[in-house]
Amino acid sequence: MxxxxxxxxxxxxxxxxxxxxxxxxxxxxxxxxxxxxxxxxxxxxxxxxxxxxxxxxxxxxxxxxxxxxxxxxNAQIKSMTKVAQTIKIDHAQYREIEAFLKLGSDIDSSNKLVLDKGSRNVELLKQDERSPIKVKNHVAVLFAGTRGLLNKIPKNKIAEFETAYLYELRLKFPEILISIKNGIYDDTISSTLESKSCCHSKKIKVLQSNS
Known part of the structure; x- marks a missing residue:
């Protein structure tokens, strides 16, 4: 100063x-x-x-x-640091494989997983103009993305997942979001986020298969 x-x-x-x-x-x-x-x-x-x-x-x-x-x-809250620590590497690998695809190259199953995960993370990182996502919400959705829990959801359904998932967290688990906002991230929070992510992911897959 x-x-x-x-x-x-x-x-x-x-x-x-x-x-x-x-x-x-x-x-x-x-x-x-x-x-x-x-x-x-x-x-x-x-x-x-x-x-x-x-x-x-x-x-x-x-x-x-x-x-x-x-x-x-160091500039992030601790919960974001723990959840998003792999996202930069994941994104770099995704862009590399995406570039190979543009050249007409074939990819194996492991690279397909990287591609699926990366494309979903791109959707999660999108924000509307003048409507930034709150950090606590971003941590919650990135948890699902970085752990590959959304790989089976079509890309055009990621926003739908995000809306329903965050709505339930705000309605039924506000204490989880408050803890995340305060930088807290433990096994209880991780377990809840994983459970709710998988639940909404399955719902969208069922609706997609029945449509």
């Missing part, structure tokens, strides 16, 4: 300051040619947005593999 004027110190909670928020446009997506050393040195993170993702209906259009943070999980 040394760089904050004394008159503002009483109004600052937790100290620190935002020194810069640079926005840089790449040329044809060339990352190697645009990041000056001074930009790296004054920022704690780089969020890489891709027009291809935006055009594919993915919003926010963040490239998870190329975006970086020096702070990392």
């Amino acid at each position: 040394n760089d904050i004027p004394e008159c503002l110190i009483p109004h600052v909670k937790g100290g620190g300051s935002l020194t810069a928020l640079p926005v840089i446009e790449t040329v044809a997506g060339d990352l190697g040619g645009f990041i000056p050393t001074n930009v790296i040195s004054i920022t704690n993170a780089q969020i890489y947005l891709e027009s291809n993702l935006f055009n594919a209906g993915i919003s926010p259009e963040i490239n998870v593999g190329l975006s970086q943070s020096r702070v990392g999980g």
Whole structure:
């Protein structure tokens, strides 16, 4: 807080300051040619947005593999850190296999699982404009995605699952969401989330097969 004027110190909670928020446009997506050393040195993170993702209906259009943070999980609540610790690796593997598919390559059953899991996680990460998902809700849905509990649900039914799943958690298990919000994640929470995820997943699969 040394760089904050004394008159503002009483109004600052937790100290620190935002020194810069640079926005840089790449040329044809060339990352190697645009990041000056001074930009790296004054920022704690780089969020890489891709027009291809935006055009594919993915919003926010963040490239998870190329975006970086020096702070990392330290900026997250502990429950999010525990639930989402594999999502970046999962996403990178998904994008790699997806690229192979575009070349007409065949994939085996293990890669098919990675592809199914990654495509569902992409749906879970989507957020409507000006309607950000609350962190406690995001932890709950990412739990289902990162554990592959949604692999059998069609991608176009993921939003339906999310709505029904979160509705039941808010209605019947509000204490679970409160604990998640406070950073708590234990076996009881994990067991409840898994049970409710599987329950709603099965319901959608049954409805899909009967339609």
